[in-house]
Amino acid sequence: MSAFETLIYQKKNGIAYITLNRPQVLNAYNVQMRDDLYEVLGAIRDDSEVRVAIFIGAGEKAFCAGADLSEFLTAPSPVVARQVRWTRDVWGLFLSIPQPLIAALHGYVLGSGLEIALCCDIRIASVDAQFGLPEVGLGIIPAAGGTQTLPRIIGRGKALEMLMTCRRLSAEEAFQFGLVNHVVPKGKLLEKAEEIAQKIASYHPLAVRNAKRAVVRGLDLPLNEGLDLERRLASELGWVARQGVHMKQGEE
Numbered sequence: 001m002s003a004f005e006t007l008i009y010q011k012k013n014g015i016a017y018i019t020l021n022r023p024q025v026l027n028a029y030n031v032q033m034r035d036d037l038y039e040v041l042g043a044i045r046d047d048s049e050v051r052v053a054i055f056i057g058a059g060e061k062a063f064c065a066g067a068d069l070s071e072f073l074t075a076p077s078p079v080v081a082r083q084v085r086w087t088r089d090v091w092g093l094f095l096s097i098p099q100p101l102i103a104a105l106h107g108y109v110l111g112s113g114l115e116i117a118l119c120c121d122i123r124i125a126s127v128d129a130q131f132g133l134p135e136v137g138l139g140i141i142p143a144a145g146g147t148q149t150l151p152r153i154i155g156r157g158k159a160l161e162m163l164m165t166c167r168r169l170s171a172e173e174a175f176q177f178g179l180v181n182h183v184v185p186k187g188k189l190l191e192k193a194e195e196i197a198q199k200i201a202s203y204h205p206l207a208v209r210n211a212k213r214a215v216v217r218g219l220d221l222p223l224n225e226g227l228d229l230e231r232r233l234a235s236e237l238g239w240v241a242r243q244g245v246h247m248k249q250g251e252e
């Protein structure tokens with residue numbers, strides 16, 4: 001286990017656990033958390049022992065209540081911010097992680113908190129979760145990918161409604177919108193995330209990675225290019241299978 005100032009990073013049985021750990025401010029996303037996340041994500045990407053990762057928020061009240069508003073007015077100049085983004089594109093890194101990412105969401109999931117969840121592949125909510133992008137109400141727009149990731153997940157109309165009216169969704173509404181895969185009782189959140197993670201970790205890692213890559217990359221391609229991509233990724237697995245690598249079949 002390695003501790004960062006704003007995160008806890010643990011690894012157990014092929015599962016990485018990343019806990020956003022600023023519970024006194026509802027895990028608000030600050031510059032230090034960005035730097036810590038950048039390091040952790042790089043470590044996950046390069047660690048073949050990590051088969052799947054779970055994101056969690058510390059404390060009772062929130063996964064993450066968005067950007068740290070106390071840093072709001074002390075943000076660097078746009079020039080500095082752009083330079084930092086060039087060298088520390090945490091959101092680009094997030095979206096390039098080959099392993100599946102699971103977000104276990106409770107309490108407030110706002111702004112950057114929701115954008116972190118949107119960079120994950122599977123989202124699970126406990127019944128108390130509340131989702132929203134309050135940025136427009138603050139005179140800004142999401143800048144951690146939310147305007148792009150949200151419509152890709154819940155569709156244009158619902159995404160625009162959330163963005164332009166700052167509508168907050170309950171866990172049940174988020175499920176109806178297709179924003180989360182499951183809603184579970186409060187005490188069952190980690191259990192459900194681990195159940196899914198263990199299932200994923202039981203399969204051949206390359207098959208899992210290629211399935212993720214085919215879907216995530218393919219969604220941004222025209223259909224014929226997506227089909228080409230699928231063919232390439234499938235034949236890579238055919239090669240692995242011919243090498244006699246044991247490919248576990250799904251049990252469902």
Ligand code: COA
Nearest residue numbers: 024025026028065066067068069070108110111112134135
């Ligand atoms: N940035 C910095 N601090 C934050 C924060 C944020 N985004 N969200 C909450 N906090 C801090 C509060 O200032 C408070 O600190 P304090 O105890 O020192 O006063 C602590 O976290 C607890 O929050 P509090 O507001 O008392 O909890 P609540 O249950 O009454 O309200 C929210 C919860 C999420 C509705 C409310 O905190 C809120 O609106 N936060 C801002 C959400 C937001 O706009 N995020 C930015 C998106 S761009």
